[in-house]
Amino acid sequence: MKNLLAAGLMVLLMVPYSSAQDLTADDIIRKVNDQFNTETSYGKSKMTIVTTSGQKRTFIQESWSKDRGEKNLVRYLEPSRVKDQAVLMLNHADDIWMFFPRTQRVRKLATHAKKQKMQGSDFSYEDMGSGDAFIEDFTSKRLDDAKKEGQDCFTLELTRKPESDSSYSRLVMWIIKENFLPVVIEYYDDNDPDYLLKAMIASNFQVIDGIPTAMKIVMHNENDNTQTEMELLEVKYDITLSDDMFTERSLKK
Amino acid sequence: MKRGIAIALFLLSVHGALAAQEKLEIFGYFESQFMGTEVKSDLYQLFSNKLRLDLKSDLTENITFAANFDYITYHGKKEWNILDFLSPDIVSQVPKGMERFYVLSFSNRTFLDNAYFRLSLKHFDLTVGKQQISLGTGYVWNPMDVFNIKELVDPTYEQPGHNAIRLDVTIGNAYTVTALYSPDDSWKNSAKLIQFKGRVPRFDYSLIAIETGWLFHDYTQFDLENMNFLELPERRRLLGASTAGELFGMGVWAEFAYNWMETSDNFYELVIGTDYTFDFQTYFMVEYYRNTLGKTDEGEYTLNDWMRFFAAEQKAISRDQVYLFVQHPVSDLISLGVQSIYSISDNSFAFVPVLNYSLSANVDITAYLNLNFGKQGTVFSKDMGNGGMLRARIYF
Numbered sequence: 001m002k003n004l005l006a007a008g009l010m011v012l013l014m015v016p017y018s019s020a021q022d023l024t025a026d027d028i029i030r031k032v033n034d035q036f037n038t039e040t041s042y043g044k045s046k047m048t049i050v051t052t053s054g055q056k057r058t059f060i061q062e063s064w065s066k067d068r069g070e071k072n073l074v075r076y077l078e079p080s081r082v083k084d085q086a087v088l089m090l091n092h093a094d095d096i097w098m099f100f101p102r103t104q105r106v107r108k109l110a111t112h113a114k115k116q117k118m119q120g121s122d123f124s125y126e127d128m129g130s131g132d133a134f135i136e137d138f139t140s141k142r143l144d145d146a147k148k149e150g151q152d153c154f155t156l157e158l159t160r161k162p163e164s165d166s167s168y169s170r171l172v173m174w175i176i177k178e179n180f181l182p183v184v185i186e187y188y189d190d191n192d193p194d195y196l197l198k199a200m201i202a203s204n205f206q207v208i209d210g211i212p213t214a215m216k217i218v219m220h221n222e223n224d225n226t227q228t229e230m231e232l233l234e235v236k237y238d239i240t241l242s243d244d245m246f247t248e249r250s251l252k253k
Numbered sequence: 254m255k256r257g258i259a260i261a262l263f264l265l266s267v268h269g270a271l272a273a274q275e276k277l278e279i280f281g282y283f284e285s286q287f288m289g290t291e292v293k294s295d296l297y298q299l300f301s302n303k304l305r306l307d308l309k310s311d312l313t314e315n316i317t318f319a320a321n322f323d324y325i326t327y328h329g330k331k332e333w334n335i336l337d338f339l340s341p342d343i344v345s346q347v348p349k350g351m352e353r354f355y356v357l358s359f360s361n362r363t364f365l366d367n368a369y370f371r372l373s374l375k376h377f378d379l380t381v382g383k384q385q386i387s388l389g390t391g392y393v394w395n396p397m398d399v400f401n402i403k404e405l406v407d408p409t410y411e412q413p414g415h416n417a418i419r420l421d422v423t424i425g426n427a428y429t430v431t432a433l434y435s436p437d438d439s440w441k442n443s444a445k446l447i448q449f450k451g452r453v454p455r456f457d458y459s460l461i462a463i464e465t466g467w468l469f470h471d472y473t474q475f476d477l478e479n480m481n482f483l484e485l486p487e488r489r490r491l492l493g494a495s496t497a498g499e500l501f502g503m504g505v506w507a508e509f510a511y512n513w514m515e516t517s518d519n520f521y522e523l524v525i526g527t528d529y530t531f532d533f534q535t536y537f538m539v540e541y542y543r544n545t546l547g548k549t550d551e552g553e554y555t556l557n558d559w560m561r562f563f564a565a566e567q568k569a570i571s572r573d574q575v576y577l578f579v580q581h582p583v584s585d586l587i588s589l590g591v592q593s594i595y596s597i598s599d600n601s602f603a604f605v606p607v608l609n610y611s612l613s614a615n616v617d618i619t620a621y622l623n624l625n626f627g628k629q630g631t632v633f634s635k636d637m638g639n640g641g642m643l644r645a646r647i648y649f
Contacts, residue, residue: 051585057614079614080280080648095455102411104385108457108497110504112530120585120611165502167532190532226585247426248450249378253317 025140028154031180032173033134037068038211040241044077044234049121050227059119060233064241071246074128082119088251092132096125099251106248115167122198122219122228126167127187137164138171148174149183149201159193169193179212181205196222209237281306281321282648290623290640292337297638299359300328305366312370320368321414327359335563338637339556340630346556351475354482357563367414378421383414386433388448388461389508389524390497393576393594394542394568396510396522397461397493399444400435402565405576405594406605406623407642417444427452435465441488442466456498461510463491469517472560482560487515504528520545522568538578547572551599551630571598571632586611592621594633601627601634615648 023031042064049057060078065071072093075086084101096109114126126133134140138158146155153174160169170188175181183202189195198221202214217230244250284303289296307321335355336344347355369382389395393408401412417435424430428451435444444465451458467489474483493510508524526540547569548554554570561567575597580590592605603625610618622641627633 049585053586055586055613057611080282081615081617083280091454095452100409103387103409105387108390108504108506110499110502110528112502112504112528115530115532116534116536117582117585120582224585243426244375244423247423249421249423249429253373 023154025142025156028142028156028175028180029134029138029140029158032175032182033132035180037132038065038237039068040237040239041065042234042236042239042241043232046231046233047119047121047123048229048231049119050229051120052224052226057120059121064245066241066243066246071243073246073250076119086251087125088246088248090246093125097248097251104252106251111165122221122224122226123230124167127200127219133166134158134171137161137166143172145177146174149203151176151178151183153177153183168197179205181212181214198222208235211237277308277310279306279308280649282646284644284646286642286644288640288642290638292638297333297640298329299331299333301359302326302328315373317371317373318369319371321366323362323364323366325362327361331359333357333359335560339559340634340636342630343554343556343559346473348473348475354475355472355560365414369414376423378419380417380419380421383416384419385412386415386417386419386435387412389493390457390495390506390526391508391524391542392506392526392538392540392578394508394522394524394540394544396508396524396544397459397463397491397495399463399465399467399489399491402568406592406603406621437466439466442486456496458496459494461491461493461495463489463493465489465491467514467566469561469566470557470564472557485516487517489514502529518546522546533581535579535581538576540576542569542574542576543572544569545572547598549598551601551628551632554630569632571596573597574632580607596627596632599627599631601625601631603633612645617646617648619644619646 042062044060044062047059047061051057058078059076059082061074061076063072063074070090070092072089073086076082076084086099088097089095093114094111096111096113097106098109099106115124117123118125118128138160141157141159143155143157146153153176156173156175158171158173160166167190168187169190170193172186173182174184176183181202185200187197187199189197198219200217200219202217204215206213206215213232213235215232219228221227282305286301288299303323303325305321305323309317309319311317333356335357336347336352365383367383367385369380369384372379386400388400389397393403393405395403400415404410415435417433419431419433422430428449431446431448431450433444433446437443444463446461446463448459448461467487469485469487470482471485472482476483490513491510493508495506495508497506499505504527506526509521511519511521513519523543524540526538528536528538530536546567548558549572558570562570575595577593578590580588582588588609590607592607593602595602603623605621605623607619607621612618620641620643624639625633625635625637627635629636
């Protein structure tokens, strides 16, 4: 998953429906991957966690992305407890830094930190990370097309490559044929490829700056029976972002 | 108290001046804390309440002002006799009639913790005023940090601000040079720092040079003129290096500093650490610390070692220590963890179970027990008392 997915920034590379029928799994996943990685983007989103006890926790964050997802910066605006906390990811999230405003400390994190839940939500940093994870970490296989969430979809099964350190052994993805946006992704356990951990459902598709975008994503944790909703409040594509923005110095601002 | 009122008025006047600015932000937290320790069959209890008020404003596109004001009150046992925690051998080194001076006092405090402005231009940031200074990559110990000493069982707690002028110059996107001057009563006693930070794929590194005045006390001699223990000021020069990155999928970091002292013995400090998050969300960390100011066994500890440790003049009494931390989120709101600090030098250790509970979006509860398992005279001796802490923090 990409940070852009988290921000709901899904880009359309339109292809004629007729030719889509002949696409291989690799063709499809490459197009999905391309959609997530616009040249630059900005998003402001609201993340609502429904906890096991039924309480709701809301976070508001801003995110910036550059160089087709190679550089990412996320900064929390609300609640006060996490205000100004920020995460910088470079080299497709191979390099991660986190800024803690209370101590003014920047901590370099190893990539294993991506396994941690983001602010206790059902998204892990791996889910939010950027890059070509669908291509680099998984091999794709095309399954029978299906209708999902009312959409005609390609169905792909992504199996983890042996050299990958992904936390998921397998993903099953339903991709809308019309625009190559994943509408549902199922995430399976690290050790048991048949054990469903969580499922993501995208909805409320809108065209922003000419680019189809999922304005709402819900991740449901089947194990804990918790749910996190990510709603896009604002999106901009292909904006001018300086490289200076993706530095440790910028992280502290 | 008058000082506190003056600071509050200052902040209010700043608020008034900044109110015209559209981006003035006011936030902070209230923290209520209970700490209890069993000492010689008695239970010492200390309650504290802390209000932290933060102001932040972008005065212009390039200038930021930030400040915070802290008001802390203490209740319960506000004077702790340090000698209650030390072995009879150490206590016997206290000069006759001076026992009453070995007291740790908790007085209500009102202070301006940080207040600075920052000028940010394309290639540099200039920060002037009282500001936090965080140096090094270590989690619990930071050999390069001559400004702060972290609490062993609470290492992520915020550190106080220091008066300084700081310049951060970026070179490209991967390198930063920092120059910092923290003034004291004279040039010699002031801290001068220069640091170079860079990165290579998956690793950050830094090199640092610091010169500062350093103040040890002789806790066996009392200066009647100043009504304090005898001061032993000297110049401290430090060269250090640090790195943080990833090896074989694990987080790794290291930090080293060598200190040249004007009169006392030179010493070095070294930290090496690693961490990992398992797929089942359990987080594991271990950090090793060596400080050659520390002694190699408890028989060598002196009253001065203990007092300098309690007074934060040196970071450790024993030479070699290991910190271990394991944490697991048992639910989306609760995490349980265990910290353990083992003194290799004197074979003692502390065991600290920790609970964090997110009561609501802006309310955190933290609780820990602090259990010591060393024999008498060791760093984590049972005589240090077993205790615990309960803290509620409400952010606004």
